[in-house]
Amino acid sequence: MHTVVLTKGVPDFREGQVAFDEDGHLERGATPTVMNPNDKHALRAALQTKVRNGGHVSLMSMGPPGFKEVLREGMESVYADDAYLVSDRAFAAADTWATSIALTTAIERLDEHVAEDGVDMVFAGFKTADGETGHTGPQTCWGLDWPILTHVVSLDIDEEAGRVRAKRLVEGDIEEIETVEAPLPCFVVADPEFEPTYRKAAHRLTHKDLREETRERAENHEEHVTVWDHEELNLDPDYVGLDGSPTIVSSVDPIPRAPAERDATMVDPEDGEAMRELVEEMAPLAGGE
Amino acid sequence: MSETIDDATGASDEYEQYEAVVVGCGPGGAAAAAALADEGVETLVLERGVDAGSKNVSGGLIYAEESAPYTIDGLFPGFREAATERPVTEYQLHNVAGSQVKSFDITDLHEHDTEWSDAVLRRKMDSWLAERVHERTRETGGGLLTEVKVTGLLREEGEIVGVTCEELDPIRAELVVAADGVNSELARDAGLMDWEEPEEWFQGVKAVVDLPDGAIQERFGVGDGEGAAHLFSGDLFDGVRGGGFVYTNEDSLSIGSVFHLDSVATELAEPHELLDALLTHPxxxxxxxxxxYAEREYSAKLVPDSKKAALRSPHQGRLVVVGDAAGQMQAQGPIIKGMNHAVTAGGLAAEAYAQAKARGDTSRAGEFYERKLRDEGVMEKLRPRRYEVASALGEPEPVANLADAVVDSAVGRFGVRLLGDRLERLYSSPALSMMVPDTRTPYVTLPTVIAEELGAPVDETNDVEPPELADRIGDLTYDTDVGNPHIELLDDSAAASGTAVTACPVSAEGFGGGCYRRETVASNGEREEVVSLDTQPCIECGTCAVVAETDWEHPRGGKGVEFEEG
Structure with missing residues (x-):
């Protein structure tokens, strides 16, 4: 079993981390890069696979060399065995299409030349926090010509039979869950509702072993990262990066400023009379009026 | 599709199987697991806390007995260096009457049959043990898992064949070691233990008090690597039967009080106030x-009284019960030993299993275990024959009252004066301490008379103001299992469950922030006194299971209170 988990470094949009300039544009240099928050669901699904079915997990990302930090974080959470960074100036400013071409090529290379018995599964989160397109995963899968399972909330793999059975949200709706099957190899997009289950003591013991093993590996994570550029992947620069991107960004709207401050009335909780007035004032709201 | 994913692969049809499952990773479970692993047995250890020790409280002294077949440092080399606080190099018993105190040096009694004895804090101790246990059991195909709560015994055709868990599918095993503590779910499932009689239990309440660097050496007059133990009895607890202790840790003190639960219940005593009475004594x-003055942690636990509660046959089918779960807690006068017996029992259980296996019938492990407890003298320590005789003579109420009256009379007082310092030697007699009856006399009346007749007034002052109960609860760490309370009040009438309001160590009369509260309910023109329960502040001691009508089980794995000192 060899699985690949796709991850991406995105600006840390959490309050206190993200920086905007005066015009409301993101200040990329002043905002730290973190692992795309939605990728943790893919990592959890891949980890469950590694714990329950064993095998090798490779983390893969496309981005500048600084993404190695993101790979370390990913490596720690999925107990990855190694990591591949698709990184080259020629890949810069790629849209989702050009990104998918590069990732497809990298996965194929892993499948044909690195993984002993080929790659069995690829996991991806369902969208990134910066682009929010949700394109890259499905497009990469289209390039591989594999079946895709999206909005997956639980997963069971029968390696011998070469089949995957999954529960997925129909139309992304938690109220409607269907069970589907696919042959291996296949592409899995984990939903934020994905819950790994470890109901066997043996699974949990393996989990503990892997955590211990990974701790040492993550400390020297650089030794386990392979960087692939366009030459390594035998990719024509005309088909990747900005030149290979059909998307034309016509303009970027700055994020509007927050509306003016609201009026605030301060009430001392010790002041019984004022609190009583406050409760009376708020009582109609509690009734939903 | 109606079948679940696991059904589809047939995974749930076949339960996992381990050769041995040990439930609980306190000293008893750790000893059993390590000894089983040493025998090459595939051993799975299941601990419900987030970390071993996070659910465990003890007064704080662990012993290595010269006569015992197993000691904790024998099973876990390096134990004392890594996991304990200070050794006890000085042991005193203080008889208290008001501010009069008469102190006896009972170091000789303490050292009787003692190879060494150290103060411990359980989080540090048990989590250290757990790491070793995991390493050793992993080597034979098992390992330790935390945050797994075992809910009961797995049975097939009436026979015990394994355990059921909250977080895992059922697990089959040739041997199940119940080391799940004083409120053992497994011992109760097997019908070996119940929560009926308050007379069978003590309740201990403890504060771990922070001290500045060097204060212990200076104030207790001990060197580095030395420590002291002090016991208290007499009238400082308003006639409630029990006593207090002060043990020195590395840079803190374990200060606690331990009382007979029946006495706490009938006197309507508030455990935290009993502790405060000790903390504020001059x-x-x-x-x-x-x-x-700063408390690091407030905690409490039930303590089985082995004289009454130790199981004579702590096994059933493939189940063996060790430590507190089997009532193996020896509290006889100033002798308070529990963890060492749990360690011995764990070691013997493992030995018994190996022996049964060698004879080709693993189901005989329990029978061998019982025999070893007897042959190694453990049972005699837990249930001494001397006590059985003495208590039959001295504990029936008329006799107890007479003895109490005699001690307190002119005759008794004359005797105490006549004996004078020879009393110290009598108190140091291991044989006598085993006979100490569970009456007011040894716990309250005699120490009070001794202090009054022989003691001297204390010249220190003590202005410590212990924290309010609300603050003590507020300082504890909880991971509340919201919407899934682990205790259900079966009868909320004040008559059935009212005692819990006072006896619960995190509840009190007139205090709204604890587990149990008294409420008046008006219905159909009548007013009724009822008790209400909020399990959030629960510290899982089990007191209410004995004194109130409850359906009591532990919280799910990792949930509930998390002790950091223990």
Missing amino acids: FLGQWLDDAE
């Missing part, structure tokens, strides 16, 4: 400074 002024 005698402790020499060790505590009101300006710097």
Whole structure:
């Protein structure tokens, strides 16, 4: 079993981390890069696979060399065995299409030349926090010509039979869950509702072993990262990066400023009379009026 | 599709199987697991806390007995260096009457049959043990898992064949070791233990008090690598039967009180107030400074009284029960030993299994275990024949009252004066301490008379103001299992469950922030006194299971209170 988990470094949009300039544009240099928050669901699904079915997990990302930090974080959470960074100036400013071409090529290379018995599964989160397109995963899968399972909330793999059975949200709706099957190899997009289950003591013991093993590996994570550029992947620069991107960004709207401050009335909780007035004032709201 | 994913692969049809499953990773479970692993047995250890020790409280002394076949450092080399606090190099018993105190040096009694004895804090100790246990059991195909709560015994055709768990599918095993503590779910499932009689239990309440660097050496007059133990009895607890203790840790004190639960219940005593009575006694002024006084942690636990509760046959089918779960807690006068017996029992259980396996019938492990407990003298320590005789003579109420009256009379007082310092030697007699009856006399009346007749007034002052119960609860760490309370009140009438309001160590009369509260309900023109329960502040001691009508089980794995000192 060899699985690949796709991850991406995105600006840390959490309050206190993200920086905007005066015009409301993101200040990329002043905002730290973190692992795309939605990728943790893919990592959890891949980890469950590694714990329950064993095998090798490779983390893969496309981005500048600084993404190695993101790979370390990913490596720690999925107990990855190694990591591949698709990184080259020629890949810069790629849209989702050009990104998918590069990732497809990298996965194929892993499948044909690195993984002993080929790659069995690829996991991806369902969208990134910066682009929010949700394109890259499905497009990469289209390039591989594999079946895709999206909005997956639980997963069971029968390696011998070469089949995957999954529960997925129909139309992304938690109220409607269907069970589907696919042959291996296949592409899995984990939903934020994905819950790994470890109901066997043996699974949990393996989990503990892997955590211990990974701790040492993550400390020297650089030794386990392979960087692939366009030459390594035998990719024509005309088909990747900005030149290979059909998307034309016509303009970027700055994020509007927050509306003016609201009026605030301060009430001392010790002041019984004022609190009583406050409760009376708020009582109609509690009734939903 | 109706079948679940696991059904589809047939995974749930076949339960996992381990050769041995040990439930609980306190000293008893750790000893059993390590000894089983040493025998090459595939051993799975299941612990419900987030970390071993996070659910465990003890007064704080662990012993290595010269006569015992197993000791904790024998099973876990390096134990004392890594996991304990200070050794006890000095042991005193203080008889208290008001501010009069008569102290006896009982170091000789303490050292009887003692190879060494150290103060411990359980989080540090048990989590250290757990790491070793995991390493050793992993080597034979098992390992330790935390945050897994075992809910009961797995049975097939009436036979015990394994355990059921909250977080895992059922697990089959050739041997199940119940080391799940004083409120053992497994011992109760097997019908070996119940929560009926308050007379069979003690309740201990403890505060771990922070001290500045060097204060222990200075105030207790001990060197580095030395420590002291002090016991208290007499009238400082308003006639409630029990006593107090002060043990020195590395840079803190374990100060606690331990009482017969029936006495706590009938006297409607508030456990935290009993602890405060000790904390604020002038005698402790020499060790505590009101300006710097800070509690690290407040905790409590039930303690089985082995004289009454130790199981004579702590096994059933493939189940063997060790430690507190089997009532193996020896509290006889000033002798308070529990963890060492749990360690021995764990070691013997493992030995018994190996022996049964060698004879080709693993189901005989329990029978061999019982025999070893007897042959190694453990059972005699837990249920001494001397006590059985003495208690039959001295504990029936008319006799107890007479003895109490005699001690307190002119005759008794004359006797105490006549004996004078020879009393110290009598108190140091291991044989006598085993006979101490569970009556007012040894716990309250005699120490009070001794202090009055022979003691001297304490000249220290103690202005310590212990924290309010609300603050003590507020300082504890909880991971509340919201919407899934682990205790259900079966009868909320004040008559059935009212005692819990006072006896619960995190509840009190007139205090709204605890587990149990008294409420008046008006219905159909009648007013009724009822008790209400909020399990959030629960510290899982089990007191209410004995004194109230409840359906009591532990919280799910990792949930509930998390002790950091223990």
